[in-house]
Amino acid sequence: MKTIPVSLLLCGLIALAPVAWGKILLPSGATQSAAADNAVAGPRRVPARVLPVPGDVSKQLQALIRAPYPANVLTPPPNTNEAWAALDKQFNMDWSKTLAELRKSLKVSVEPATIAGVKAYIVTPAALPSSNRNRLLVHLHGGGFVAGGGEAATTEAIVMAGIGGFRVISIDYRMPPQAPFPAALDDALTVWEALAQTVKPQNMAIFGASAxxxxxxxxxxxAKDEGLPLPAAVAALTPWSDLNKVGDSYYANEYVDNMLVTWDGWLAASAQLYANGHDLKDPYLSPVYGDFKNFPPTILTAGTRDLFLSNTVRVHRNMRRAGVFADLNVYEGMSHGQFAGPDVPESREIFEEIARFFDARLGQ
Structure with missing residues (x-):
């Protein structure tokens, strides 16, 4: 029997593709409409679609994925300084009971402190491993730069201390409307400088989520620009690294992310309030535009449905281009910040990954 050359077989398949494969892969309806809408080069137009809840994530995360949007996320943002200030106060009140339960379940204590004139919290696990006694983590809370202060600031610090076994300083930095940019950055740097005089910088790491x-x-x-000592490692969980609406996932995950939902509205207003007239491309506002040369090793975390996925990916690529060791972790189906609860297996996995990353890089 005569053997048919593989090259001829492939050519035959390719020749048949428009007829045979087209009938299989191009059904009527949405697919043909999408093909017509995208027949010329330009912005991608997609048909209305329903995204099923992924079946290969934990049941706890599935519950978060199928949850409705937050109650007020699509309402107009505050339009007075008083309303913005009330937002943070309400946020703190809403979290008080959750934080008490979180501290108890993770066996963590939280004490208020003042470091170089800046409000902070000292978060300590009941069982501090001997390997971590000379180590310290510095934490910066999320909340869009306009909420999440006070005790609410300690949420991720509690989880990190409880799961990772680290002592954490959580900085309760100043926020607008009373204290817009660069107040938060000034507070963070002030605390960092003070701590670096009492703890070896190579024994410290900095981490934070979202804002x-x-x-x-x-x-x-x-700190790098000013020639100050740098931490041994950094963890940025779904960082708000570009305050402007720049990045693919701001569009691709719009109304898919069931936490942030869209940049338009609250996020845009928060960015402008915090920036206080400064250019949003200032690297100290949007660090994706910064010079990452000689930056410490960094672990970055986001989710496939996260509005800030591109914020995270773009930072990762810029770090790699600068020669920085950067580890990118993207979790299936996760929207923005769906990792604060230690009862969600993926959440515990995220903080365990960060703890291992820190443990491998911090001195003793």
Missing amino acids: GGGLALATVLR
Whole structure:
């Protein structure tokens, strides 16, 4: 029997593709409409679609994924300084019971402190491993730079202390409307400088999520620019690294992310309130535009449905281009910040990953 050359077989398949494969892969309806809408080069137009809840994530995360949008996320943002200030106060009140339960379940204590004139909290696990006694983490909270202060600032610090076994200083930095940019950055740098005089910088790391993740990156960028000692490692969880609506996931995950939902509205207003007239491309506001040369090793975390996925990915690529060791972790189905609860397996996994990353890089 004569053997048919593989090259001819492939050519035959390719020749048949428009007829045979087209009938299979191009059904009527949405697919043909999408093909027509994208027949010429330009912005991608997608048909209305329903995204199923992923079946290969934990049941706890599935519950978060199928949850409705937050109650007020699509309402107009505050339009007075008093209303913005009330927002942070309400946020803190809403979190008080949750934080008490979180401290108890993770066996963590929280004490208020003042470091170089800046409000902070000292977060300590009941069982501090001997390997971590000379180590310290510095934490910067999220909340869009306009909320999450007071005790609410300690949420991720409690989880990190409880799961990772680290002592954490959580900075309760000043926020607008009373104290816009660069107040938060000034507070973070002030605390960092003070701590670096009492604890070896090579024994410390800085971490934060969302606005806190962006602020953590900006703090290290500024410390580097000013010739200050740098931490041994950094963790930025879904960092708000570009305050403007720049990045693919701001569009691709719009109304898919069931936490932030969209940049338009609250996020845009928070960015402008915090920036206080400064250019949003200032690297100390949007650290994705910073110079990452000689930046410490960094672990970055986001989710596939996260509005800030591109914020995270773009920082990772810029770090790699600068020669920085950067570890990118993206979690299936996760929207923005769906990792604060230690009862969610993926959440525990995230903080365990960060703890291992720190443990491998911090001195003793």
